[in-house]
Amino acid sequence: MQQYFDVIIVGAGLTGIGAAVHLRELCPGKSIALLESRDAMGGTWDLFRYPGIRSDSDMHTLGYDFKPWQDAKAIADGESILNYIRDTAREHGIEQNIRYGHRLQAARFSSTEARWTLDVEVAKDKQPQGTRASTEFDCQLLLMCTGYYNYEHGNEPVFPDQALFQGPVVHPQHWPQDLDYAGKKVVVIGSGATAMTLVPALAASAAQVTMLQRSPTWVISRPDRDRLANALRRVLPARVAYSLTRWKNTRLQQWFYRQTRRHPERVKRRLLSMLRKELGPDFDVDRHFTPAYDPWDQRLCLVPNGDLYQALRSGKAQVVTDHIAAFTPSGIRLQSGAELEADIIVTATGLDVSLLGGSRFEVDGEPVNFDQTWTWRGMMYSGVPNLVNTFGYINASWTLRSDLIARFACRLLNHMDSIGAEQVTPQLRAGDQNMPARPWIESFSPGYLERVMHLLPKQGDRQPWLNSQDYGVDKQTLPGAPLDDGTLVFRSPGEARDN
Template sequence: MAQVETLERSPKAAALEHFDVLIVGAGISGVGSAYHLQQQCPDRSFIILEALESFGGTWLTHKYPGIRSDSDLYTFGYRFKPWVGPPIATAEEILSYMNEVIEENDLARHIRYGHRIVSATWSSADNLWTIKAERLSDNQVRTFTANFLWMCQGYYRQSQGYTPDWPGMDRYQGRIVHPQTWPEDLDYKGKSVIIIGSGATAATLLPAIADDCKHVTLLQRSPTYFIPGRNANELADLLRELQVDEAWIHEIVRRKILFDQDLFTQRSIKEPEVVKEELLAGVRAFLPEEAVQAHFVPRYRPWRQRIAFVPDGDLFQSVVKGKASVVTDEIDGFTEKGLRLKSGQELEADIIVTATGFNLNVLGDIEFTIDGKPLTFADTVTYRGMMFTGIPNMVWVFGYFRASWTLRADIIGDFVCRLLNHMKARGKKKVVVEIPPEDRGMALQSWIDPENFNPGYLMRGMPLLPKRGARHEWQHTQDYWKEKDELPLIDLDGAEFVYG
């Protein structure tokens, strides 16, 4: 680091810094990737550029009341760092956990906060990425070069959530808020609030504010699936009573959860009606049949969209206590006092919260250029959802939908480090994936099959994403159980890897 510090003190030299690897983003993926790089490629120099003022990504930017994980922390946590808290954790608990990872592994010295990347340019003549980043403290553009680019920026735009353009929104006299940009000065105590949405954010937010509000109405266009349960893991608690080492507990509980999740996913496809009734039984434990039939029976089979965990059924308890109610209808338009629904019903509120999802972020909204030609990401074909035809020396961490994001970040961390070490051993400076001759005639389709998984944000952003091929090597399979065994065995000298 001495050389970097010298460069920082020199105004002329500070314009350009070089690193072997540049990691984009200091969220859950970026911090984990830095750990793997430091452990498995200790001779490589690296830097993490983060646009925000600190680490954490989603867990830093989302400030709405009650924000918590919708995946258990035994699998959402890193495989190398035991989780010792409750399975469903608050944003504060997750940030504390990430801070421990950064401190224990001396990663802070590699992170530059407040650096928003605006462009990334690849030169085959130099086998080098040139990255320009705006330093937000003084709006100065900094230039970095790197041999390899590790994209860990997540997959949605942090600065702005998705809100549909409903008729009459300008007429509404109250306040419209999106959870992704929750204002610090929002006073909802004693107020009537409408939350538009039916996903994990809505289910989290409602019980967190219901006791302080006059009343909260959850307005949903269609129902979603929920899993109510205790925010505890009986196996972990038992192993702790037996004084088993926390590292062992972490690994054992992770494996048990992943086994159960995989079985549940398979059953959701093979016997969807049985699984549907099991899920509805969880809701019936809190609500009368009339309410279940009216508001909690989804139109789709389980696991075509994410299923939100509801700790202790807190969402349903708010309804039972009369602090909240659910309306299933579509919005016709806004009025001065609230909403007019297509059924003719009108809802009044002081505050309307649009928990309506987010906007897909493709490669961090960075302007990419490959050998002088602007990159059209949608024209590429993905290799296992992490590399892309025509884009050299780059890997993108895109996690799982039906399992914890971090599981894939760990697996890809191993793959990238193995690839970097393989390139060094062979004396290669460049790698790009290409479809081998025998596969070039295969049909190309959208990034993911809508019949398999189809949340709104993904459907809206599908035209921006790369194509998938017919063979599973050219897809993001979403199959952790297959990938955990396949990715470590990838032949790095296979026909799909072209070195230079």
């Protein structure tokens, strides 16, 4: 069974649902379908169910540009974010366009037909009686909204003698809902956002929680409620209050990020001063919370209302900075010789990055190696027609960029209709051929990206071959970015067949 849609969106998470709403609004004549590999919408916010799951940025910037966030808490829990996504889909009639249990395996573009053919694996419970476990879809534009990590598994290193440990070893990406940690000793391996979310949540009922890290991470605390946003909402229409708060928060994000680039030592001193004030003079901030890298060389971890600090001060939680020598039947032996007793070990060891959902791509029978392509404004790839991929910011909320990309995709589709084109392909101009190749993302070095940077597209030294990480610049330039500067090659149906 083969079905055609003008646009197919892969992924029905925060990004995919938002993209569908933009298409409904800006390209009302286009037929759309969303392919979702799981059996529910929500993406990250439906997948992750570990204790304390929450946003790591405020919902006035992580929320959509068209739907105000109206809860009092700006740093929101996972269930509230999931409800926000569901409400959006329901309000705009998007759910009827979602094909659940549909996983994209491969996509093949034909210049003759000017369309993509998608090989899609269908979950058994989603198959009509008598059909096979796979099907095909055709589309003109393929809009990838799959996020950046593997939903099947996280980064799960195997530790020496791990099999000796007699208790459960749990990765947060697949948290057992029946896991009983009340009154137990829990060791959380890791120092990223997930670990810092888990530790205070577990400490509420566990006997003892230890955050075991190889090296520290920069952290910053802020309230989970935005007092100005809540005040504005009481006196202004929801959209006006939301827009003002969004403007304020994006400006603050950009200002702070620029300070870390221009004055890293000053920012370090400020962050460490805040930590010492929270944790007191007896806590070893230098050892446990002073990284060797500058702030925003890796993402800062947000601690809402200082909940991690409260857990540490109470004695219910502790931080240990050391390396793992081996697991033991009753815990972990460290390289320093110390041993950590544990009933449960949580491996908050990060994500496994997956470009474009791990699917295979071909153009006219030739496989696409994305590491050999150049990024076009961080959303398209040289030599790959009719494909738009959503990749957010590393220094701001993901949705800020996904909204911009979705709106640009709509503008691109409408332009193609206006000139009678069915195919658009980014191509290097003659003057771009000798550009120096730069990494997909620069000055950002978390382990999950370093492990795959060699697989990601290149960026150049000029527009449009840059992967911008500046929302302020993108917001000003992307809505009116030129479509006729020679880097986008448009073809009409006849031209596509002739070439």
